[in-house]
Amino acid sequence: MSQTEYRAGSLAALEAGEPVITEIGGVEVALFLCEGEVVATQGQCPHAEGPLHEGEVEKCILTCPWHGWTFNLKTGLCGEDDSIVLQRFPARVVGDDVLVTL
Template sequence: MSKRPPFVRVAGVEEIPEGVVKHVIVHDKPMALCRVEGNFFAVNAVCPHMGGPLANGRLEGCVIQCPWHGWTFDVRTGLADHPGGHAVSAYEVRVEGNDVLVGWLKRPLS
């Protein structure tokens, strides 16, 4: 069984206002970190369609939209918000005190 990578501090709670997306790097992976209704979520920051920067995308509720071609993903799960779409990886996020930490994959992609 492989060892899970450690959680990494990526921001302070106050650095991620509600509805804002921040680009962070965790274990050499670009991620889009956001806060929705007080909860923090992290997904792969690269759109699987053509490599668009999801961290620069628009966030509406729990859905992030790629700024290049409009593909949408649920930040809670990484699943595409349209039928037949590709998912992005979603990562575990936790808050310890005033620190936002990102860790391992929530689920393997098929």
């Protein structure tokens, strides 16, 4: 299956302090800033499908707003259950555009 790069949002929006949620080809993608780097993940929590863009991020740890489960944005690993991994997508910044590969 070939992969395609899509514009998912703007760097300025992320730098303003708010995660971005978007849908690309039927896939919900959430964008976060983690130590100055853009991270793209699945939009819903793999634990119970909570809206991850509404969660809190502190030192690259994302906390789901529904049940408080935590995910390392650098690795995708879940702090509460190591068998659960947050899906991440390749992302890069070109100018103000955040491009995500799906």
